[in-house]
Amino acid sequence: KQEVTQIPAALSVPEGENLVLNCSFTDSAIYNLQWFRQDPGKGLTSLLLIQSSQREQTSGRLNASLDKSSGRSTLYIAASQPGDSATYLCAALRSNDYKLSFGAGTTVTVRA
Amino acid sequence: GAVVSQHPSWVICKSGTSVKIECRSLDFQATTMFWYRQFPKQSLMLMATSNEGSKATYEQGVEKDKFLINHASLTLSTLTVTSAHPEDSSFYICSAPTGDGAYEQYFGPGTRLTVT
Numbered sequence: 001k002q003e004v005t006q007i008p009a010a011l012s013v014p015e016g017e018n019l020v021l022n023c024s025f026t027d028s029a030i031y032n033l034q035w036f037r038q039d040p041g042k043g044l045t046s047l048l049l050i051q052s053s054q055r056e057q058t059s060g061r062l063n064a065s066l067d068k069s070s071g072r073s074t075l076y077i078a079a080s081q082p083g084d085s086a087t088y089l090c091a092a093l094r095s096n097d098y099k100l101s102f103g104a105g106t107t108v109t110v111r112a
Numbered sequence: 113g114a115v116v117s118q119h120p121s122w123v124i125c126k127s128g129t130s131v132k133i134e135c136r137s138l139d140f141q142a143t144t145m146f147w148y149r150q151f152p153k154q155s156l157m158l159m160a161t162s163n164e165g166s167k168a169t170y171e172q173g174v175e176k177d178k179f180l181i182n183h184a185s186l187t188l189s190t191l192t193v194t195s196a197h198p199e200d201s202s203f204y205i206c207s208a209p210t211g212d213g214a215y216e217q218y219f220g221p222g223t224r225l226t227v228t
Contacts (some may be wrong), residue, residue, distance in 0.1 A: 025185070031215060032215060032216070034217060036212045036219070041203075042120075042221060042222065043205055043222040044156075044205070044220040046208075046217070046218060046219070049216045060171060084147050089155065089156075091217075092181070093217075098144075098215060099158060100156075100158070100217060101205065102155045102156045103155065104155045
């Protein structure tokens with residue numbers, strides 16, 4: 001069974017600071033790993049998708065790395081803004097059944 | 113990116129009634145869709161996998177007779193909560209993966225169900 005853990009559970013930073021969100025998973029047999037953003041009462045917005053053969057993906061101020069052998073992924077958000085305040089979820093797609101296993105999320109607050 | 117919609121966005125119903133939630137892939141076809149449930153301040157829990165043209169498969173502990181799933185076309189899956197009770201109150205979210213081999217999942221905006 002895939003267990004996904006996200007640390008820290010919550011993070012509060014002043015505007016402009018860089019954010020580092022950590023995700024770990026127990027089973028390295030993953031097809032891909034996705035990072036999502038969820039605003040309160042809303043659905044999930046896909047931020048970055050890293051295939052199992054890739055080491056990182058970048059989109060604008062966001063960069064995500066993947067180390068499958070050690071079961072870790074990290075999401076970096078550069079120069080944070082108040083609009084980045086949300087809950088960030090990582091999810092690993094299992095190779096055997098293509099089902100997502102979610103972490104509990106990191107709730108980020110960026111103070112103006 | 114691909115777009116998944118859900119309807120309704122929120123619904124209030126009385127205990128004992130049934131509620132249907134629709135999940136549509138707007139700009140791509142999805143032979144498989146997934147239904148999740150999310151409790152306040154918790155992560156998503158997979159309830160079932162919806163398969164176009166065949167029966168849904170349910171996760172352990174999910175009552176298939178309470179949560180009826182129908183995947184009638186390549187763009188529509190429905191979740192019906194039968195004989196709803198207050199403990200069924202939750203946020204229900206669907207997702208659909210792209211069929212291009214990347215298997216990126218796109219999520220609907222969610223449906224807030226309140227059973228009174």
